[in-house]
Amino acid sequence: MVTDYHHRDTERTEDSQRTRLFHYQPEKNFLAYAGAGMICSNCGERAIISQRYSGQHLCQDHFIQDFERRVAETVQRNDMVKDGERIAVAVSGGKDSTALLFCLRRILAKRDVELVAVTVDEGIAGYRDDTVKAARAIAKKLAVEQHIVSFREEYGCDLDEMVQGKKVAPCTYCGVFRKNALNKAAKRLGADKVATGHNLDDEAQTIMMNYLKGDYERLMRFRPWRAQRGLVPRIKPLREMPEKEIALYCMVNEVFSESRECPYANLSLRADVRDMMNCLEREFPGTKQSTVQGFEKIADRAKGSYAQMDLAACRECAEPCVKELCKACELLERLIR
Numbered sequence: 409m410v411t412d413y414h415h416r417d418t419e420r421t422e423d424s425q426r427t428r429l430f431h432y433q434p435e436k437n438f439l440a441y442a443g444a445g446m447i448c449s450n451c452g453e454r455a456i457i458s459q460r461y462s463g464q465h466l467c468q469d470h471f472i473q474d475f476e477r478r479v480a481e482t483v484q485r486n487d488m489v490k491d492g493e494r495i496a497v498a499v500s501g502g503k504d505s506t507a508l509l510f511c512l513r514r515i516l517a518k519r520d521v522e523l524v525a526v527t528v529d530e531g532i533a534g535y536r537d538d539t540v541k542a543a544r545a546i547a548k549k550l551a552v553e554q555h556i557v558s559f560r561e562e563y564g565c566d567l568d569e570m571v572q573g574k575k576v577a578p579c580t581y582c583g584v585f586r587k588n589a590l591n592k593a594a595k596r597l598g599a600d601k602v603a604t605g606h607n608l609d610d611e612a613q614t615i616m617m618n619y620l621k622g623d624y625e626r627l628m629r630f631r632p633w634r635a636q637r638g639l640v641p642r643i644k645p646l647r648e649m650p651e652k653e654i655a656l657y658c659m660v661n662e663v664f665s666e667s668r669e670c671p672y673a674n675l676s677l678r679a680d681v682r683d684m685m686n687c688l689e690r691e692f693p694g695t696k697q698s699t700v701q702g703f704e705k706i707a708d709r710a711k712g713s714y715a716q717m718d719l720a721a722c723r724e725c726a727e728p729c730v731k732e733l734c735k736a737c738e739l740l741e742r743l744i745r
């Protein structure tokens with residue numbers, strides 16, 4: 409059965425048994441990305457990846473070089489990091505945030521930039537415990553200071569308890585509270601920026617989801633033009649990197665810790681959009697990049713006609729918000745009712 413997405417933001421329309429719209433099985437063996445006998449476009453070594461969108465085959469060393477060069481270019485082109493800054497890196501312990509911390513540590517090694525890892529423990533049984541452990545391990549390995557904040561400490565209960573027996577979309581609650589907890593933690597730690605591990609796939613999915621919902625306001629908020637008071641600016645250094653290359657980067661650097669998928673992941677519209685985009689990418693390489701680049705052009709043109717709203721302080725917690733009450737306090741009130 410195909411579910412109705414209209415109320416997906418606030419209601420769980422089906423349980424985990426619902427039929428997925430698209431079925432895409434990503435390759436299990438990441439090192440088999442390049443066909444047998446394929447050689448690196450830059451040297452004679454065996455290629456470990458074939459980038460269909462660029463036409464390049466890369467061996468391990470050239471893949472790592474290419475990956476770090478592209479992330480460094482994204483950081484530089486978008487002026488994401490300035491000397492003297494303290495960057496709070498959101499490290500969940502999954503592959504994206506692990507790659508983010510590892511890569512930032514390398515590309516910023518010679519700069520006067522301080523990294524501090526922030527891990528948010530939402531309280532998802534059978535899933536988050538393992539990733540928190542992995543987050544601790546990578547922070548320790550890289551000798552990066554780490555702080556762990558939990559939903560239980562911040563909001564009085566775990567995500568599992570919040571959504572138990574309720575017709576709500578766990579990802580909506582999780583996303584709102586995680587953003588809120590990260591922003592508060594970054595301010596407490598005196599961070600100038602918050603770096604998150606969002607990758608090209610996440611970016612393309614978010615854009616597509618907002619197109620599908622016709623949510624122009626939210627779509628434009630996705631690309632803020634200026635800093636807002638009370639909101640620690642966010643940077644996404646991996647936003648141009650495909651998810652599969654991030655997984656491969658973790659594997660070849662031996663920082664990959666396989667974790668199960670979040671048990672709530674399949675309940676969101678994002679899961680179907682992810683599969684749809686993966687199907688399209690397989691048939692038409694470069695689809696994800698063109699989705700993001702196309703949106704960038706639209707956003708640039710709309711810049712003049714779209715005024716970015718000034719944020720106020722929430723009357724309950726003083727966090728920045730659009731209305732009187734921030735989304736986190738609004739959801740907390742709804743949970744108490």
Ligand code: SF4
Nearest residue numbers: 578579582670672673
């Ligand atoms: Fe949170 Fe949803 Fe991600 Fe799970 S899949 S960690 S519930 S946002």
